[in-house]
Amino acid sequence: MLGDRGQSGGIRPWTGFVALSVAVAALFLCPVAVSAQEEVEAVEQDTLLLVAAPTGLSAIDTPNDRGSSINVTWELSSDDNGDGIVAGYEVFRSAHPETGFAFVGRVPFGVTEYRDSSVDNRAPTYYRVAALGADESPFFSGTFGPVEASIQWFNRSRLNALVAVIIFVVSILYFVNAAKSGKKLFIRRLAGLDEMDNAVGRATEMGKPILFISGLSSVSDVATIAAINILGEVAKKTAEYNTKLIVPCADPIVMAVEQEVVKEAYAKAGRPDAYNEDDVFYLTRSQFAYVAGVNGIMVRQRPATILYMGMFYAESLVLAETGSSIGAIQIAGTDAVTQLPFFITSCDYTLIGEELYAASAYLSREPILLGGLKGQDMFKLITVVFLVVGVIAATLTATGVIESNFMLAVFATG
Amino acid sequence: MNIFERFMNIDRRWIFLAIGIAVVIPFFFPLGLPISVTEPVQNLYDALDAIPPNGQPLLLAIDYAPATLPELEPMSLALLRHAFRNDVNVAVLTLHPAGYGLAERALNKVAEEMGQVYGEDYCFLGFRPGISAVILGMGVNIVNVFPEDAYGTPLNDIPMMDGIRNYDDIPLLISLAGWGAAEAWVLYAHQPYGQRVGAGVTAVMATDFYPFLDTGQLIGLLGGMRGAAEYEELIDHPDEGVRGMDSQSSVHILIIALIVLGNIAYFGARRKRRQMEREAA
Amino acid sequence: MRRQFPLALCFIAGLFMAVQYFIPHPTVQDMYERLLIWLQTLLAFAFLLGTVSLVRVHYHKIRHRADDRGYSLVTLLALCLMIGLGFFHSAHHAQGSPFDRMFQNVQVPIEATMFSLLAFYVASAAFRAFRARTLESTLLLVAACIVMLGRVPIGDMIHSSIPVATRWILEVPNLAAKRGIMIGVGLGMMATSLKIILGIERAWMGGGD
Numbered sequence: 070m071l072g073d074r075g076q077s078g079g080i081r082p083w084t085g086f087v088a089l090s091v092a093v094a095a096l097f098l099c100p101v102a103v104s105a106q107e108e109v110e111a112v113e114q115d116t117l118l119l120v121a122a123p124t125g126l127s128a129i130d131t132p133n134d135r136g137s138s139i140n141v142t143w144e145l146s147s148d149d150n151g152d153g154i155v156a157g158y159e160v161f162r163s164a165h166p167e168t169g170f171a172f173v174g175r176v177p178f179g180v181t182e183y184r185d186s187s188v189d190n191r192a193p194t195y196y197r198v199a200a201l202g203a204d205e206s207p208f209f210s211g212t213f214g215p216v217e218a219s220i221q222w223f224n225r226s227r228l229n230a231l232v233a234v235i236i237f238v239v240s241i242l243y244f245v246n247a248a249k250s251g252k253k254l255f256i257r258r259l260a261g262l263d264e265m266d267n268a269v270g271r272a273t274e275m276g277k278p279i280l281f282i283s284g285l286s287s288v289s290d291v292a293t294i295a296a297i298n299i300l301g302e303v304a305k306k307t308a309e310y311n312t313k314l315i316v317p318c319a320d321p322i323v324m325a326v327e328q329e330v331v332k333e334a335y336a337k338a339g340r341p342d343a344y345n346e347d348d349v350f351y352l353t354r355s356q357f358a359y360v361a362g363v364n365g366i367m368v369r370q371r372p373a374t375i376l377y378m379g380m381f382y383a384e385s386l387v388l389a390e391t392g393s394s395i396g397a398i399q400i401a402g403t404d405a406v407t408q409l410p411f412f413i414t415s416c417d418y419t420l421i422g423e424e425l426y427a428a429s430a431y432l433s434r435e436p437i438l439l440g441g442l443k444g445q446d447m448f449k450l451i452t453v454v455f456l457v458v459g460v461i462a463a464t465l466t467a468t469g470v471i472e473s474n475f476m477l478a479v480f481a482t483g
Numbered sequence: 484m485n486i487f488e489r490f491m492n493i494d495r496r497w498i499f500l501a502i503g504i505a506v507v508i509p510f511f512f513p514l515g516l517p518i519s520v521t522e523p524v525q526n527l528y529d530a531l532d533a534i535p536p537n538g539q540p541l542l543l544a545i546d547y548a549p550a551t552l553p554e555l556e557p558m559s560l561a562l563l564r565h566a567f568r569n570d571v572n573v574a575v576l577t578l579h580p581a582g583y584g585l586a587e588r589a590l591n592k593v594a595e596e597m598g599q600v601y602g603e604d605y606c607f608l609g610f611r612p613g614i615s616a617v618i619l620g621m622g623v624n625i626v627n628v629f630p631e632d633a634y635g636t637p638l639n640d641i642p643m644m645d646g647i648r649n650y651d652d653i654p655l656l657i658s659l660a661g662w663g664a665a666e667a668w669v670l671y672a673h674q675p676y677g678q679r680v681g682a683g684v685t686a687v688m689a690t691d692f693y694p695f696l697d698t699g700q701l702i703g704l705l706g707g708m709r710g711a712a713e714y715e716e717l718i719d720h721p722d723e724g725v726r727g728m729d730s731q732s733s734v735h736i737l738i739i740a741l742i743v744l745g746n747i748a749y750f751g752a753r754r755k756r757r758q759m760e761r762e763a764a
Numbered sequence: 765m766r767r768q769f770p771l772a773l774c775f776i777a778g779l780f781m782a783v784q785y786f787i788p789h790p791t792v793q794d795m796y797e798r799l800l801i802w803l804q805t806l807l808a809f810a811f812l813l814g815t816v817s818l819v820r821v822h823y824h825k826i827r828h829r830a831d832d833r834g835y836s837l838v839t840l841l842a843l844c845l846m847i848g849l850g851f852f853h854s855a856h857h858a859q860g861s862p863f864d865r866m867f868q869n870v871q872v873p874i875e876a877t878m879f880s881l882l883a884f885y886v887a888s889a890a891f892r893a894f895r896a897r898t899l900e901s902t903l904l905l906v907a908a909c910i911v912m913l914g915r916v917p918i919g920d921m922i923h924s925s926i927p928v929a930t931r932w933i934l935e936v937p938n939l940a941a942k943r944g945i946m947i948g949v950g951l952g953m954m955a956t957s958l959k960i961i962l963g964i965e966r967a968w969m970g971g972g973d
Contacts, residue, residue: 135788157535177535186651222789231786241958286663289615291953294960298967321814322807330967347824351817355581355871356662357550357878369832382662383551383687383882390885404949406942407691414893422945423952429967437964445955452947495888502887516917519927549867549875580811584867613807620800623793627801661879675785686915687882693939694946709915732918734883739909741891746905749895 120155120202121147123181126213128196133227136190136220142182143210146200149178156201160185166195166212175201188218229479236451241444248440256439261400261418262431265376268398269306272373278313279303280372282363282388283327284379284403285319285356291426292404293323296379297330298429299402303376304334308343316349317366319359324351360384364391377401377416378425381408389415402428455479487751490744498741505737509729516732518725523696524713527657527681527703531562534654536570540643544658544668545586546578551661551685556589557711557724558659558683563593565718567604572643576608576629578617578664583610583633602641609633614664618671622650622678650678655702659683665692669700683710771963778961818843907933 125144141160149155160183161170173185188194195214199207248254272279281303283296300316307314316331318324328349335344352362367375368391375392377385377399385401385408392399393415401412402420412419420428423445430438459476466474534541543562547555566573577586590607599605608629611617620628625647631637638644646652656678658665665682672678679702682692686707695701705714708731711724777799784796822836830836849863896902913919914930959965 133788135790135793175538177533177538184651186648220789222787224786224788227786234782237954238958241955245964287614291956294956294965294967298965301967318817321810321812321817324817325813329969347821350821351814353818354814355550355875356548357875358871361874361878365835380663383685383879386885386889387878387881390889404945404952405691406945406949407688411889414889423948426952426956429965438959441955441959441964445951448955449948449951452951495891498888498891499884502884506883516921518917519920521927521931549872550879551876552872553876553880581867581871584864585872587864588868611804612811613804616800616803616807620797620804623797623800627797628804690934690938690942693934694943697935697939707915728917732916734887735912735916736918738887738890739912741887742894742905742909745891745894746896749897 120200120206120208122208123158123198123200123210126196126198126210128194128213128216130216130218131184133221133224136218137188138184138186139188139194139196139216139218140182140184141196141198141213143198145179145181146208149200151179153178153203156203156205158183159199159201159207161197161199162188163195163197164192166214170195170197190218190220193217237444237448240447240451241441244442244444244447245437245440248436248443251436254436254439254443256427256431256442259420259424259427259431261402261420261424262428264398264400264418265303265432266306268374268376268400269303269310269312271398273310273312275373277373278315278370279307279374279376280363280366280370280392280397281314281316281376281378283316283318283323284377284381285359285384286380287320288322288326290380292378292380293320295426295428296402297323297326299376299378299425299432300327301330301334302429302432304331305338308335308338308340311340311343314348315366315370315372317352317359317363318350319352319354319356321351321354324349356382356384360387363388367391367395367397371395372397375399377403377412378420378428379403381405381412383408386411386415392416485752485755487748487755490748491752501737501741502734505733506730509733510726513726514729514732516729518709518712518716518728520713520717523701523704523706524710524717525703527705528565528714528717530655530679530681530702531565531571531657532569534566534569534571537572539647539652539654540572540574541566542653542656543573543575544578544656544660544664545575545582545589546658546660546662546664547585548579548581548661549585552585553723553727554685554708554711555659555661555683556585557708557722557727558705558714559586559589560593560722561711561714561718561720561724562657562659562683563589564597564720565714567593567597567599568718570604572603573605574608574644574647575605577610578614578667579660579662580610580612587633602636603643606641606643607633608638614667615671618667619675622672622676624649650676653678655679655681657681657683659705661685661688666695669695673700767969770969771966775961775963778957782961815843907937
């Protein structure tokens with residue numbers, strides 16, 4: 070069927086006048102004599118079905134891609150006003166235009182581009198596009214070509230991202246090296262983390278456990294990784310004080326990693342015997358079943374301290390309110406912006422956004438980690454400068470002070 | 484303890500009871516409040532409305548879990564009704580293991596109601612674990628990730644999926660989720676592949692998605708039951724969403740009343756305390 | 765070697781995932797495609813890992829006669845029941861099967877109820893926390909009330925400017941603050957990923973150095 074359409078591509082591109090003439094000529098060829106009235110009606114009906122062909126056909130190799138793809142663009146048929154006269158456009162392709170074209174795809178009316186993703190690389194290809202009338206009859210544009218698809222090794226539209234990544238890496242490595250060579254790096258106070266020691270001490274005094282909840286996300290989430298880092302530091306303290314640490318997990322892989330982290334922390338604190346694998350366990354992946362499980366643990370075991378670190382969703386308030394109702398000290402840290410108000414309302418301390426990521430450097434005070442933090446700050450400063458310049462440039466462009474926004478090229482990505 | 488202090492320390496179960504009553508009463512005595520349509524909902528409606536009939540399918544990711552079903556299922560029903568009414572093919576999948584039964588439930592209900600044929604008008608791809616891996620994988624080739632549909636039929640044998648290779652052939656993708664899935668579709672389907680993405684999320688999460696609307700990374704957004712109600716209004720098929728609006732109105736009013744009363748009590752108690760301090764001095 | 769091998773593997777895999785973003789060539793993209801399939805296979809195994817942990821923990825509780833072993837017993841019985849029903853759950857007749865009925869009539873209402881608790885907790889937390897103590901907290905309180913009204917039809921009825929004010933609050937001050945946090949979060953993510961790839965951050969391996 071597709072081939073049939075391709076063969077009909079032999080018809081020349083029409084203008085409205087030529088099409089009308091052909092329609093009238095067709096009537097003359099009609100073997101049966103028709104009355105004058107019928108003749109007028111037929112002409113009118115055929116006239117209604119005529120559609121102007123699309124113009125300005127162009128095709129280029131899709132830039133920055135893995136090859137086999139050509140972008141075809143055209144200008145809308147002058148009859149394409151969204152009122153149903155043009156039903157859509159069909160794109161046809163050929164390696165040898167003289168032998169006919171094959172159908173490759175269809176787009177709805179109002180659309181002026183099509184990506185042909187099944188082209189042979191380095192093969193000259195010709196295109197033509199047809200506007201379809203309401204009765205699906207095609208009205209062809211001229212032929213465009215030849216054009217060849219090719220493979221690229223580098224996505225040039227992502228050059229700005231590459232430059233940013235390089236600056237970022239250099240900035241981190243520079244500060245890590247500076248930290249290694251003994252340079253003093255300032256880091257501001259984070260009350261929530263300062264309180265961690267007291268929170269562990271309080272649980273020890275009361276002889277009650279500490280509950281650590283590392284969010285509901287998977288190990289590929291940076292918030293979860295930050296939570297795991299904090300867990301390592303907390304576990305060192307609980308091992309030292311001999312306080313029970315309960316870690317219910319919502320993800321099996323996170324559980325496996327956290328078991329290792331806690332085990333290692335206990336070994337480092339010289340108390341490998343105090344580690345109980347059953348204290349770091351998998352609960353369920355289901356969001357509110359997890360809440361039910363954790364709330365059950367809170368109500369039954371009444372932990373003195375509860376730490377919420379990582380990625381949280383709608384369950385945050387249900388967890389934190391239950392924790393608050395049993396009188397536990399609660400410290401939360403999350404990059405889930407929407408959940409921050411809930412934690413701030415119900416917890417004693419809350420780490421906001423990236424403070425969570427900074428926690429492991431803050432708690433361990435390891436120079437290398439602190440260096441990473443400083444490098445990150447430097448890049449943030451650079452970003453802020455770019456944003457400010459961008460905003461000024463956009464404002465000046467909008468008010469007509471400068472002609473074009475030079476910053477658009479910096480921020481544009483592919 | 485004076486009356487103000489007593490009110491401030493009221494047992495929270497009384498508040499729970501009041502909320503319960505405020506939710507239930509409108510179900511028996513509906514108010515039928517008019518619902519205005521907001522721009523993000525209208526945009527999603529327009530995007531779905533523009534998909535040509537019987538061609539490339541709408542990809543509907545029913546990513547919600549049972550917990551958020553009451554808030555998000557009205558959205559899937561409304562979207563499916565709209566698509567089927569326009570003869571738009573729909574391919575459904577889920578990134579949540581518990582979403583399997585919920586996707587089937589919504590899909591079968593609307594397909595039966597509107598006489599749609601499996602394989603020609605709609606299909607169900609099922610569940611695959613690994614969120615980012617699934618989304619990125621589909622950008623390369625859908626068959627790599629879903630070689631067959633949920634019922635074991637090879638995807639290549641499903642008529643409506645003929646010629647559908649990757650996101651290039653999907654005019655619109657809508658994710659309905661009560662967790663990070665909707666954001667993952669934006670990050671891994673829109674960002675690298677340019678897929679047009681719309682989302683339906685719980686009211687709690689909705690504000691998280693406004694930045695994506697602003698930047699055009701999301702075509703449109705249904706936020707909570709209100710979003711569903713607006714969509715139901717647009718397709719002229721009022722259902723659970725519209726019905727829930729009265730309850731939501733009464734609960735919001737009650738919460739505001741509680742906040743006001745709490746503040747009156749707070750200032751009353753403070754004044755009383757100061758008065759007593761003055762008297763003692 | 766026990767430490768070096770995973771670190772090297774992490775470095776190579778991380779570097780490849782970063783580099784593939786810039787290289788559209790099929791050699792790299794095909795390898796990337798293959799890695800994604802591997803990732804899916806690995807993640808499927810995670811479910812097995814979780815089930816083993818769940819059974820282990822609750823089995824130990826029952827065996828050691830822990831105080832709350834009754835709950836453990838219920839958990840294990842429910843797990844066995846659902847797995848058992850799942851084996852008889854023919855995909856072609858999914859709807860109406862015993863597995864589906866248990867899911868639709870037990871899990872769905874229980875979880876939905878848990879989620880709906882949020883409304884109750886939001887009310888009690890709002891009652892407790894929203895006090896006009898300072899100028900900032902008063903602003904917060906007023907904004908909260910406007911947004912609450914603007915999100916329901918009754919807000920429209922009270923005054924047509926309430927939904928407009930709601931949109932302004934959500935789209936201007938709210939969005940500006942959120943973007944600030946999001947940019948920080950984004951950079952933090954990049955920094956953490958980079959530190960993991962370079963082996964600076966090693967806690968994911970279990971405790972560090």
